[in-house]
Amino acid sequence: MPACSGKQFIERINRKRREIWYGKDRITTNAAEHPAFRGIARTMAALYDMQLEEENLEFMTYISPKTGERVGTSFLQPRTSEDLIKRRRMIKKWADFSAGMLGRTPDYLNSALMAMASASDFFGNGMSERIVKYYEYVRENDLLLTHTLINPQVNRSVGPSKQVDPFIAARVAEKKSEGVVVRGARMLATFPLADEILVFPSTVVRSGQDDIPYAFAFAIPVDTPGLKMICRESFSEDSSFDHPLASRFDEQDAVVIFDDVLVPWERIFILEDPERANAVSESTDAIVFMAHQSTVRELAKVEFFLGLACLMAESIGADQFPQVQERISEIIIMRETMKAFLDASEANARINKWGILVPDYTPLNAARNLWPRISPSLCSIIRQLGASGLMAIPPEDILASEATKYVEKYYQSKMQDGVERIRLFKLAWDAVGSSFGGRQELYERFFFGDPVRMASALYNWYDKEPYKKLARELMKGK
Numbered sequence: 130m131p132a133c134s135g136k137q138f139i140e141r142i143n144r145k146r147r148e149i150w151y152g153k154d155r156i157t158t159n160a161a162e163h164p165a166f167r168g169i170a171r172t173m174a175a176l177y178d179m180q181l182e183e184e185n186l187e188f189m190t191y192i193s194p195k196t197g198e199r200v201g202t203s204f205l206q207p208r209t210s211e212d213l214i215k216r217r218r219m220i221k222k223w224a225d226f227s228a229g230m231l232g233r234t235p236d237y238l239n240s241a242l243m244a245m246a247s248a249s250d251f252f253g254n255g256m257s258e259r260i261v262k263y264y265e266y267v268r269e270n271d272l273l274l275t276h277t278l279i280n281p282q283v284n285r286s287v288g289p290s291k292q293v294d295p296f297i298a299a300r301v302a303e304k305k306s307e308g309v310v311v312r313g314a315r316m317l318a319t320f321p322l323a324d325e326i327l328v329f330p331s332t333v334v335r336s337g338q339d340d341i342p343y344a345f346a347f348a349i350p351v352d353t354p355g356l357k358m359i360c361r362e363s364f365s366e367d368s369s370f371d372h373p374l375a376s377r378f379d380e381q382d383a384v385v386i387f388d389d390v391l392v393p394w395e396r397i398f399i400l401e402d403p404e405r406a407n408a409v410s411e412s413t414d415a416i417v418f419m420a421h422q423s424t425v426r427e428l429a430k431v432e433f434f435l436g437l438a439c440l441m442a443e444s445i446g447a448d449q450f451p452q453v454q455e456r457i458s459e460i461i462i463m464r465e466t467m468k469a470f471l472d473a474s475e476a477n478a479r480i481n482k483w484g485i486l487v488p489d490y491t492p493l494n495a496a497r498n499l500w501p502r503i504s505p506s507l508c509s510i511i512r513q514l515g516a517s518g519l520m521a522i523p524p525e526d527i528l529a530s531e532a533t534k535y536v537e538k539y540y541q542s543k544m545q546d547g548v549e550r551i552r553l554f555k556l557a558w559d560a561v562g563s564s565f566g567g568r569q570e571l572y573e574r575f576f577f578g579d580p581v582r583m584a585s586a587l588y589n590w591y592d593k594e595p596y597k598k599l600a601r602e603l604m605k606g607k
């Protein structure tokens with residue numbers, strides 16, 4: 130099946146017999162109908178439908194080299210700058226739909242898989258055919274992937290083999306003729322309704338020789354026997370008036386447990402190989418395409434915050450105050466910075482050693498390091514501008530009560546009637562203050578991994594020599 134529709138996606142999700150734990154509920158089939166998932170499942174379905182709409186079809190899909198049918202653009206292995214622009218346009222279309230609130234739209238991991246398949250020789254040992262086959266399978270069936278990269282947060286002062294139990298972190302337990310048995314856990318996996326889960330190495334935390342049984346990369350369907358996902362409390366709410374974002378965009382996050390999961394050989398891409406595990410995301414340029422996708426998403430988010438801040442300030446007549454303008458200008462600067470990173474990455478794209486056109490990683494690496502630092506300011510600006518207005522947001526059903534007359538009079542703003550103003554401030558609260566908003570802030574801090582270790586990685590990767598030379602020359606008075 131080529132690029133799929135929303136209906137096909139929901140049917141597929143409901144058919145799978147998985148094991149998701151939501152409190153005491155064990156969800157197996159019909160997962161998309163559970164109250165914790167109904168909203169997000171419909172949202173993902175809407176994204177799938179979007180790619181098939183007439184005005185989007187051309188740039189959101191392309192012709193599969195294998196079947197001649199249309200498949201999603203995020204699978205496109207770019208060779209020309211037009212291809213890169215097409216990829217960005219497609220990513221932005223999806224990101225705008227959720228104001229950048231969704232981290233696991235299919236394009237994120239499709240981009241990583243696309244890059245890994247193009248660099249299939251990296252995997253070696255007969256594994257290269259497997260990654261290409263898997264990429265084609267995901268592309269031709271338009272599957273939605275999640276991933277889980279991090280070991281459980283039990284004791285960070287020692288590695289996985291030195292924990293109180295060496296099977297806390299997921300590791301190889303046994304090798305059989307059919308495949309490898311994996312036991313232990315990983316955290317987290319955002320969007321447990323996905324079709325498949327990539328169990329890959331972290332892009333930040335490195336493995337050593339002690340970590341051999343933990344150093345692997347594989348992909349399995351979410352309905353593989355023994356695979357369990359334990360969800361956090363849902364932030365999804367039914368009322369789109371009261372929770373305009375949470376009602377549609379709560380992706381959910383789960384701890385993933387491998388209770389002796391048999392991973393078939395054809396789905397194993399790296400096994401007991403710390404060196405390859407440490408190198409996979411950079412050597413294949415998967416990290417670059419992930420950073421490109423997420424910078425587009427972050428641009429969409431910052432643009433939403435810019436619009437939101439302007440509407441709030443104008444709504445209550447605060448837009449004329451210099452300190453309000455100063456703070457909104459901060460968002461403008463953030464928007465222009467993220468856009469400049471993207472433009473520069475595309476303008477300086479080069480054909481990599483695997484033969485595809487890769488955006489320049491330097492500005493994208495700067496973007497992924499800058500974003501966790503600047504994104505909390507977006508929330509603080511909205512809180513500063515909204516002030517007590519962020520608490521003057523009564524539940525929707527007040528409008529059906531006799532108190533509605535007070536809403537009309539006392540909740541109006543300079544620019545809006547009472548109901549419109551409440552809608553605007555509820556949107557703001559959901560973005561920065563509700564459980565959903567709090568999770569968003571945390572997500573942006575840790576989206577690409579621990580920002581502290583990402584900064585060290587940048588420090589070690591970046592070519593500082595030309596600037597040291599400059600300083601040395603000035604030191605000598607030249």
Ligand SMILES: Cc1cc2nc3c(=O)[nH]c(=O)nc-3n(C[C@H](O)[C@H](O)[C@H](O)COP(=O)(O)OP(=O)(O)OC[C@H]3O[C@@H](n4cnc5c(N)ncnc54)[C@H](O)[C@@H]3O)c2cc1C
Pocket residue numbers: 275276277278279282285316317318319320382568571572575576577578579580581582
């Ligand atoms: C909302 C949300 C969704 C997520 N979704 C996914 C997902 O879909 N897939 C996925 O794989 N991951 C996901 N993650 C996990 C994400 O990858 C991690 O949060 C991130 O990699 C940081 O790891 P950690 O949370 O285990 O923090 P830890 O590594 O436990 O760090 C905790 C604190 O200790 C410090 N610290 C710990 N160890 C060290 C060290 N060795 N050196 C210096 N400082 C250290 C850190 O700086 C940090 O301040 C998600 C996280 C969040 C918050």
